[in-house]
Amino acid sequence: MYFLRFVGKRILQTVIVLFFVSVIAFALIRIAPGNPATLLLPDNATEEQIQEKEAELGLDKPVVIQYLNYMGGVLRGDLGTSYNYQQPVTKVFFSRFPNTLRLTVAMMLICLACGIPLGIIAGIKQGTVIDFVAMIFALLGQSMSNVWLAVLNIYIFAVWLGWLPSVGVGGMEYLILPALTLGYPLSATTCRLGRSGMIDVLREDYITCTKAKGIPDYLVYCKYAFKNALIPIVTVVGSQFGLFLGGSVVVETIFSWSGIGQLLNQAIGNRDYELVQSSLLLIACMCAVVYLLIDIINALIDPRITLD
C-alpha cells in the first residue's frame, strides 16, 4: 500500500514539475533573440510575407494565448508541429529517440560492465597493482574530453584498424564507438565511486564480524559489502541515465548519430519553438520516470531507505 501511495505522490509531484518545465521552456525559447518566421524565410522576404508566416505559425497571437493553445494541445496529446520539419513533434522526436535510447543503454552497459567490477575489485585490493591500474583508468577517463576521445576512437578503430564504421547509425558495430566515447568517462566515475564505497564498507564493524564468523571472503564481498557500496553508484549512474536520455550533442554530432541532442541543438538554433518546448517536456517526463525507478531500486537495495 505504501508503495502505491509513494508512486501516486511522485506522479503528482511530476505533474507539477512538468507544468513548470512547460512554462520555463516556453518562456526561455521566446526570450532568446530571433524570430522563427524570419529564419524560415529567405533574406529578401517582405514584411508582409514575414507576418503571413508568423500567422501561419500562430506567433501573431498574444504570448499567453500561444501558451494556452499549446497546453491545450498537450493535454489532448498533440505536442504541436515542428516549424522546420513541418511534421508533428511526436513523429520527429520519436524518429530519433530510439537512437538516443540505444546509445544510452549501450553506454550504461559499458559503464556497468567495466566501471563497477573494476571499482569494486580496486576497493577490495586497495594498494595493489589492480588498484593502481584502476585508478589510472579512472583518472584518464575523467580527464579526457569527449571530443578528443571521439576523434581518437574514430582514427584508431575506423581509419587505422578498419574494424568499425566511422560514423552513422546502423547495427551494433555502429554503436560501439559512440557508446565507448560516452561510456568510458562514466565508467571512470563509477569505478572511483565503487572503489571508495567498497573501502568504506569494508571498514564497517559488521564486515569484520562476518569475517570473524568464518564466512568466506567472496561471500562477504558479494553478499554483504557490495550491496551497500552499490547505493551511491545507482544514484549517480541512474541520474546520468536520465541525463543522457536528453541526448549528447557532441558525441551525436561527431559520430553523426542522429539522436535527441543533435535534434534539440538544431531546433534551438532554428528557434523551432514547438519542437524545443515539447522535446524538453518529453525529456522531463522520461527523467521523472527514471528518477522514480532509482528511488525504488535504492529502497530495494537498502531497506533503511524508505520510500516515504
Add this chain to the structure above:
Amino acid sequence: MKKRIRQLICSVLVLMLVLSCAGCGGNDSAADTTAAAGGTQAEEAAQAGSDDKIINVATSESIVKCDPHDQQGWPGRAGVAMVMEPLITTDHEGNFFPLLAESWDIAEDGLEITFHLYDGIYASNGEVFNADDVVATYNRILSDNTLNTTVNYWSRLDTVEKVDDLTVAFHFTEPEACAMDYFTATFCFPDEAYAEYGDRLWLDQIMIGTGPWVWDEWVDGQYLHLTKNQDYWKKDEYDPYYEEFYMRFLTEESSAIAAQLAGDIDAYISVGGISKDSVGLYEGTEDTTEIIEMKTSLFHFIGFQCEEGRVFHDMNLRRAFSMAFDREAIGTSLIGDNIEVSKGGLSFSFTLGYDENMDSPYYHYNPEEAARLVEESGYDGSEINFLIGSNVPYGENIGLLIAEYCQAIGLNVNTEIAEIASFQDRRKAGDYDCYLTTDGVNYGEIYNYMKTRLVSDIHQSHYVNDTFTQLVEESGHTLDIEMRDELYRQCNEILAEDVPHINLFCSPKIYAINYGVTGIQLFPDGDFNFSRIDYDASAVK
C-alpha cells in the same frame, strides 16, 4: 513476504530494462522509427559494402524537409534535383540548357516567356509529363506566398498558362532579369500525383518526379537514399553505373574526412568547403582521393550602419575603416593563397558587372590616409560595435584582426560574436555599427544582393543613394545580359565610392572526391548538383 515482494519488483524492473533494450534493437520493418534506428535493407547492404554500385556522398548540412519549393539549403535542393527536374538547367555562369523544355522564347518586353516541352517525358510513376504539370507546379508556387521558391524567385510572376500540351507561357507583372536562373531552380512535379496526394507528396516522402533517380527514403539526420530510375525518359543521355545513391549528412568536418579515409564515403561536398587546416588529413590518399580547390563566389563583407547620428553615417569614416586593414594579408594568412581580393564594390572576376580596371583607392591598405580621415572626421573615440555571425567561416579571427588594424588608426572597434538567430535579429533591427558576414553571388548575378541589402534595406543600414537605387531597379528589369552587365558595373562604382558595404575577398572551396566518381557538378557560385553522378573505372588510379 516483504522479501518476495522486493524480488518481484526487482524482476519486473529487470524485465522492463531488457524489453527496452530489445525494443530498440534491429527490427528493420518499414516503421519510420525503426528505420531511423536500425536502417533499411538497402542501408545494411550499403553498410556491408556488398555492392559496388552504391555511391555514398557526404554533405555538411542536413535536409530537414522534402518540399521541392521550400528548401533552404543546398543539400536539400541537390537531393530534390535528382528526383524532380526544372524546365531548363544552367552552368551558373549565364548559360542555359534544355531539360524538360527543349526551347524557349522571351518576348521583347520581357513580360512573357514561353517554353516548348519535349515530347515523351514521363515521371517515375509512369505519368506523362506535359504543360498541365508545369502549370500545376507554378500555380502551387503562386498560391503560397511564403514558400522559399516563391519569396526568392517569383514575386514578379503573374500567371502561367497552358498554350497546348507541350507549350507553356509565363506572364510577368514586370520584366524579371534573372527569370531564366529562377526557372533552373524551380522543380516540377506531375499534376495528377499532386491532385491525388497534395502536400503529402513531400510530407510522406512520396516524391514523384521526372528525374533520373527515384526517392526511396530520407532519414532525418542520417541520409537520403535514392535508387536509379530504370525508366528515366532521357536514359539514352544518362544511364548511371550506380544503382543506389546515399547522401549522408556528416555535419562534423573531421568525422566526414575520417569516414572518407575509412572508405565509408566516396565524396565529401561540404557546403562551405573543407577548411584549409583540415586538408592535411588527406595526406597519403593522393592515389584515391582528388582534392579539388575551386574559386567560388562565397565572399566576406562588412556592412555599415549609415543612419544619421551613428558613427558610420560619415562616409569618410567608412572609407577609413576600409583602408585600415590589409585584405590580402588577412585572407592569405587565414584562408590561403587562392583568395580573390576585392578591388571595389561587388566586382569579382566571375560576377556580372566585373571591371578588371576597377581599383578603388578605398580598397587599398593605406593606414596613414585612414588615420588622417579619422582625425578629420571629429570621431570622439566612442566604442564601435562590430557584430560577427557565429557561422561566418574564420569570422572571429577576421574580426579580431580587423579590429586590431582599426584600433591602430584610432577607431575603437570591439568585436561581438553573435549566435546566428541573434545576429539576424540584431541586423534586422539595425542594432549594430558594422557587421561581418558572408554571402554568395548565385548565378553570378549581383542584383538580389544589391536590391535586398541596400535598396530594400532589410538590415536597416539607412544607406541612401538615389542614382544607385535607380540603377539597381533598372538592372532588375533588364533582360539583355550585356546591358545588365553595364548597369551592374555602374552600381559597383557607386558602391566602391560610397562604401556602404565593403567586400574583403572571395574564398575558394575545397572538395574531396574519390577518383572514379564523376558527374558531380561543382559551380562557381558554390552550388552543386549530383543528378548526373556516375562512375568511370578508367579514372581510378
